[in-house]
Amino acid sequence: MTTRQIVRSLEPTQDNLLAILHRVQNDSTRNFLDEPEIREVADYLELPYSFVYGVATFYSMFSVQPRGRHVVRVCASPPCHLMGGRTIRDELREYLGVEFGDTTEDGLFTLEMSSCLGTCGIAPAMMIDGEIYGNLDGVRLREIIDRKRREEP
Amino acid sequence: MIPLMHVILDVSEEAVKAGAREFQEVLEAKLRKEFLSEDVRILESANLGVSGRGVCLLVYPDEVYYGNLKPGDAARIVEQHFINGKPVEELFLGSPETRRLMEWRRKEGIIKKGRGRVVLDNVGAVDPESLSEYRSRDGFKALEEAVRNGTPEGVLETVKESGLRGRGGAGFPTGMKWEAVKDAPGDRKYVICNADEGEPGTFKDRILLEGDPFRILEAMALAGYATGAREGFVYVRGEYRTSIDRLENAIRLSRDAGYLGPNVLGSSFSFEVKVKEGAGAYICGEETALIESLEGKRGTPRLKPPYPTTEGLWGRPTVVNNVETLANVPPILRNGAAWFRQFGTERSPGTKIYLIIGHVVSPGLVEMETTTSLRELIYGFGGGIRGRRRLKAVQVGGSSGGIFDPSVLDEAMHFDALKEKGGILGSGSMLVMDETTCIVDMVHGILNFFLHESCGSCVPCRIGNERLVRAVNGFRTGSARMSDIDLLEEIASAMKVASYCALGQSPYLPLATAIRYFREEFAEHVNGKCRAGVCRFNVLKERQEAQRWMLAMSR
Numbered sequence: 001m002t003t004r005q006i007v008r009s010l011e012p013t014q015d016n017l018l019a020i021l022h023r024v025q026n027d028s029t030r031n032f033l034d035e036p037e038i039r040e041v042a043d044y045l046e047l048p049y050s051f052v053y054g055v056a057t058f059y060s061m062f063s064v065q066p067r068g069r070h071v072v073r074v075c076a077s078p079p080c081h082l083m084g085g086r087t088i089r090d091e092l093r094e095y096l097g098v099e100f101g102d103t104t105e106d107g108l109f110t111l112e113m114s115s116c117l118g119t120c121g122i123a124p125a126m127m128i129d130g131e132i133y134g135n136l137d138g139v140r141l142r143e144i145i146d147r148k149r150r151e152e153p
Numbered sequence: 154m155i156p157l158m159h160v161i162l163d164v165s166e167e168a169v170k171a172g173a174r175e176f177q178e179v180l181e182a183k184l185r186k187e188f189l190s191e192d193v194r195i196l197e198s199a200n201l202g203v204s205g206r207g208v209c210l211l212v213y214p215d216e217v218y219y220g221n222l223k224p225g226d227a228a229r230i231v232e233q234h235f236i237n238g239k240p241v242e243e244l245f246l247g248s249p250e251t252r253r254l255m256e257w258r259r260k261e262g263i264i265k266k267g268r269g270r271v272v273l274d275n276v277g278a279v280d281p282e283s284l285s286e287y288r289s290r291d292g293f294k295a296l297e298e299a300v301r302n303g304t305p306e307g308v309l310e311t312v313k314e315s316g317l318r319g320r321g322g323a324g325f326p327t328g329m330k331w332e333a334v335k336d337a338p339g340d341r342k343y344v345i346c347n348a349d350e351g352e353p354g355t356f357k358d359r360i361l362l363e364g365d366p367f368r369i370l371e372a373m374a375l376a377g378y379a380t381g382a383r384e385g386f387v388y389v390r391g392e393y394r395t396s397i398d399r400l401e402n403a404i405r406l407s408r409d410a411g412y413l414g415p416n417v418l419g420s421s422f423s424f425e426v427k428v429k430e431g432a433g434a435y436i437c438g439e440e441t442a443l444i445e446s447l448e449g450k451r452g453t454p455r456l457k458p459p460y461p462t463t464e465g466l467w468g469r470p471t472v473v474n475n476v477e478t479l480a481n482v483p484p485i486l487r488n489g490a491a492w493f494r495q496f497g498t499e500r501s502p503g504t505k506i507y508l509i510i511g512h513v514v515s516p517g518l519v520e521m522e523t524t525t526s527l528r529e530l531i532y533g534f535g536g537g538i539r540g541r542r543r544l545k546a547v548q549v550g551g552s553s554g555g556i557f558d559p560s561v562l563d564e565a566m567h568f569d570a571l572k573e574k575g576g577i578l579g580s581g582s583m584l585v586m587d588e589t590t591c592i593v594d595m596v597h598g599i600l601n602f603f604l605h606e607s608c609g610s611c612v613p614c615r616i617g618n619e620r621l622v623r624a625v626n627g628f629r630t631g632s633a634r635m636s637d638i639d640l641l642e643e644i645a646s647a648m649k650v651a652s653y654c655a656l657g658q659s660p661y662l663p664l665a666t667a668i669r670y671f672r673e674e675f676a677e678h679v680n681g682k683c684r685a686g687v688c689r690f691n692v693l694k695e696r697q698e699a700q701r702w703m704l705a706m707s708r
């Protein structure tokens with residue numbers, strides 16, 4: 001589907017804005033909303049570009065910068081922190097070789113911090129592309145990342 | 154036919170990689186062979202509450218967890234457990250410590266006692282994608298009774314009499330809220346189910362939505378019937394994909410069967426429900442921010458009053474209720490207010506879902522009466538502290554809740570619990586910390602959370618949180634002075650007075666209680682000592698970390 005078709009797959013009412021942005025971003029190979037896309041959404045809903053941009057940058061699940069094919073969101077909230085979350089964050093940073101907010105050179109991973117993911121029973125936890133991984137330790141972390149790498153064509 | 158047992162198979166990506174599908178095939182074949190395919194239903198879940206333990210299986214109603222299974226184990230589980238009622242202990246999930254606990258819980262009937270008195274009774278016991286299974290458990294009976302033989306006033310009266318209080322954190326009486334909406338002028342009214350669940354340490358709403366979605370729809374329709382609303386929205390946080398899918402499915406099936414849509418069950422009452430997806434913002438759990446977000450804007454709070462009950466969604470009177478609150482409504486209407494009031498206390502009737510997490514043997518959630526003590530929750534349900542360590546502190550109610558020492562263990566966890574001690578029950582989350590925890594370090598994490606989630610639209614919260622994080626960081630790096638202890642409290646109390654919404658008021662509670670109960674530790678940090686050995690007093694390292702946070706947030 002073209003961006004235009006995706007945008008038009010929902011009724012043009014403002015309360016559909018977040019849902020439309022989700023759909024457009026899900027279709028993007030680089031997991032983000034680019035300027036023409038935001039413009040398309042703004043036109044369709046008859047909202048100012050700046051307004052839609054403002055919404056897109058308010059919510060942590062949206063990005064206006066290109067991201068990697070996989071978005072790794074590590075929980076940084078207190079319960080995960082208590083269960084060793086800081087070590088996990090440090091190890092991920094080292095293993096991927098990027099800072100939080102950055103994307104690996106091969107364009108595979110973007111590393112992000114997240115607030116509580118609602119899976120604190122298996123802390124420390126992270127989410128990769130909507131899939132939850134819990135009870136993390138250094139070994140499991142590497143396995144998970146390696147597996148994602150191997151899956152690439 | 155309604156199955157007698159449900160087994161939930163972990164089909165997360167990891168479990169599938171570990172052979173979940175192969176196991177499933179063997180299990181299905183074995184069940185067929187034993188003529189049990191109809192009685193034992195296999196459900197799939199991508200988030201079983203276990204992770205990284207190979208192929209995992211959760212068996213209801215016994216609530217037995219199996220882990221690291223091989224296809225060869227399927228036959229044994231079917232024969233020994235399903236047919237002969239003897240769970241296969243060697244295959245239980247977890248360490249010997251958790252296994253012992255699980256066995257003990259089963260024998261003591263802890264699981265049966267805690268499970269499903271009011272709200273969780275269907276979770277795990279029904280296929281969440283099947284309307285007929287929901288109906289087999291008296292599902293939609295309350296709605297049917299209301300629209301056929303009842304009146305809106307009658308429904309409202311029962312909810313009021315039940316004394317049900319909101320489970321979203323504030324404990325506001327639900328009946329009063331509904332009445333305010335019913336009495337508010339206007340012919341368009343709305344019902345919103347708040348499923349934005351973002352309070353750290355809380356995952357009860359997810360379990361309810363994933364496990365029993367029809368119940369939430371029935372409750373919303375009842376709220377609409379009682380208040381005069383004809384439209385409802387479930388605002389679900391964007392990360393809860395499974396919840397969203399199951400709700401969409403439940404809405405479709407309920408509509409087809411006439412429980413939702415125009416003229417519910419042939420009556421003159423019509424009710425539509427739509428799902429709205431959030432996109433990652435804790436503040437959108439605050440009801441007015443939620444409404445802004447639902448309208449398609451940035452999720453920044455509105456000034457109250459006016460309250461949503463008079464000016465809510467699109468300026469119309471609106472009920473906003475938490476998922477767990479709503480889950481109480483159908484059983485209350487089916488069984489009556491008196492039935493509900495036999496559980497819990499006079500001022501906090503019913504049960505509560507408690508989340509026991511952190512340094513306990515077996516973290517998880519349980520529904521108990523509101524007369525249950527913290528001790529029972531931590532040592533009974535949670536199995537006590539991991540690794541034979543000692544309990545140091547517990548934070549009750551999520552990140553916005555108070556941090557206490559073990560002197561509060563015998564307090565009952567009702568809605569006004571810990572009130573005199575400066576606490577709240579909040580979301581019902583209990584974060585258990587053993588002696589390896591540094592309180593200063595935890596407070597730092599909590600304040601960082603609020604800093605990150607401040608919507609930034611008012612100054613006391615935006616600037617105040619930054620100041621708080623910086624000040625508490627001084628204790629971790631050894632640059633703080635004694636007077637900074639009081640400074641922390643001073644900033645937080647100024648924020649409490651001056652902030653626009655409750656988020657900016659939230660840091661006060663955890664901070665003030667931490668200082669009250671653990672002042673000594675703050676003082677020790679001033680002198681460069683961290684008794685837990687967590688703080689490294691490395692100024693540069695902590696600066697780096699702080700920069701990382703700031704950068705990560707600004708991108």
Ligand SMILES: Cc1cc2nc3c(=O)[nH]c(=O)nc-3n(C[C@H](O)[C@H](O)[C@H](O)COP(=O)(O)O)c2cc1C
Nearest residue numbers: 319320321347349350351438439440474475478655
């Ligand atoms: C910062 C903040 C976050 C909140 N997050 C949630 C939430 O995730 N879920 C929820 O039900 N209520 C949340 N609340 C409370 C809601 O504003 C509101 O009180 C609640 O949804 C009312 O429902 P109840 O009466 O059924 O409890 C939050 C409040 C604040 C101030």
Ligand code: SF4
Nearest residue numbers: 608609611614654657
């Ligand atoms: S108190 Fe914080 S979250 Fe609330 S409106 Fe102000 S800046 Fe936003």
Ligand code: FES
Nearest residue numbers: 075080116117120
């Ligand atoms: S705190 Fe990390 S998932 Fe809840």
Ligand code: FES
Nearest residue numbers: 591593683685688
């Ligand atoms: S910062 Fe305190 S024990 Fe560590």
